[in-house]
Amino acid sequence: MASEQPGFWARVQRASVERLHIRLESLVVLLALSTAMALLSPYFLSLSNFLNILLATSTIGVLAIAATFVIGSGGLDLSLGSVMGLAGVAGAFVAVNLGWPSVFAVAACILAGAIAGYINGQLVTRAFVPAFIVTLGMLGLARGLALVISKGRAIYGLPPEAVYIGQGRPFGVPMPVIILVLTAIVAHAVLAYTRFGRHTLALGDSEGAARAAGIRVEHHRRIIYTLSGALAGLAGLLFTARVNAGDPTAGINYELTAITAAIIGGTNLFGGRASILGTMIGALIMGVLQNGLTLLAVQSYYQQMAIGAVLILAVFIDQYQVRKESRV
């Protein structure tokens, strides 16, 4: 077949997608954005600000990993932010109100998230309610439950071991950053190189093909939603430990940022294509954007608008490219 030789840029693009599972455009955007911020603010380029960005990105980063798995499998989880808030309150409740050791608080965070995710998965696969509705409902349910448990007030006074998870700095690196990096490495390996990860993407690509290949589709989806909830629980743990309080309003609108990070990172909104490495770049873009706007003293209301605009823009560009490719 006589196809014309693709150009250099196209070849590098393809190689980066095939070998590293990332879209080159997102790296370019990250570099351009960082350069712009460095030029605009004298405070941007410093080690402490760099660690600040990573620390601020850690919670969103963990949520974005969850979003990548769910969206990559052709699903959607709008309850990420609320479940994160619920998990943080559950952990703080166990540690402060019940007075149990920190290890139980940690377990409570993850478990609360996993249970919420498991319920999402059961409803999506057994009750045939669309994921959009199930997780939108869970968004309300989890937030309400967090407010009920905490009686609407933040639960202060976590034990020092729990606080260390959020505020500790071994070798000068914040603990949440270390936890995010470790989680991302494991998640990347699972998604890109294991049967579980490949089946996840195949499922998001074509449920019929996955079913025909003998993959237990519903079972797989339940695992994905449970995993998503557990990761939201981990994000809740990081946040709660960092601010030393179980705040029932924590994580409001975080699903917006997390989903945006995943989409910027190259996750196909309709499933079938996703990479944790790409998502991490997406999360960093969001982190740099928020950090830079803060340094430039832009009101946080505008930051919210910027994130929403970036989400729509990212999906627009992705769909534009998909349409362009399918025309060839």
Place this chain on the structure above:
Amino acid sequence: MTLLSLRGIRKSFGAVDVLHGVDLSVAAGEVVGLVGDNGAGKSTLMKTITGIYRADTGSIEFDGKDILALDPGQRRRLGIEMIYQDLSLAKQQDVASNIFLGREPTKKLLGLFPGFVDKSEMDRQASKMIERLGAHLPSINRSVGSFSGGQQQTVAIARALTFNPKLVIMDEPTAALAVREVQSVLDLIRRLKSEGIAVILISHRLNDVLSVTDRIVVLRHGRADADLVTARTNMNEVVSRIVGGGDTAAAAAHEQRG
């Protein structure tokens, strides 16, 4: 040697009788065309062969064994493979991922962590499969969705071959293809035959059926109405058996042009 033998297959859904005693036999390495008008019962018949439907009465023997009571998975293990019209491909995944979907070879990462997909082994075997089919793909690492219809068909057939089938059932493999691509798919069918694999070809494109099959079975009103040797029949006869008499000359002429 008879590979597949159906006798007196009946199947009804509630009050609707779809198959009224179908007899059909396929020899090893034989290519049999299955034609018939819409609603003649082709799909139902194929699904009773693959085991998705259970025949109400009748017998099905495959490779000398009675398979009537076996489920689709068991029949697949015996060597019955079906390629559906939609091909059931994951379009954003590459060739090897599709061929080995659900059965990926694994290795231990650093000798410690199990469950990691052995991608290089997968690619190697996938290339071998494509080569065995005498087909050419632009690149084995590209997503299947970027391929033409015929190339996608090649991937679907390669996947079917990894199960070492004795019989491959193909549902309208040429329906959505460009003319040049049709030829390459017909070549693939001949290749399967040369390897001793039997093929049942379901198709509305009678030109393709006439060019590649050994026999043509016409299904009409839930019965195998005619069993024609391809070398001794022609378009007119096949069309008249499908529509069942009447003014067939015009219909045949129409088919010939199409």
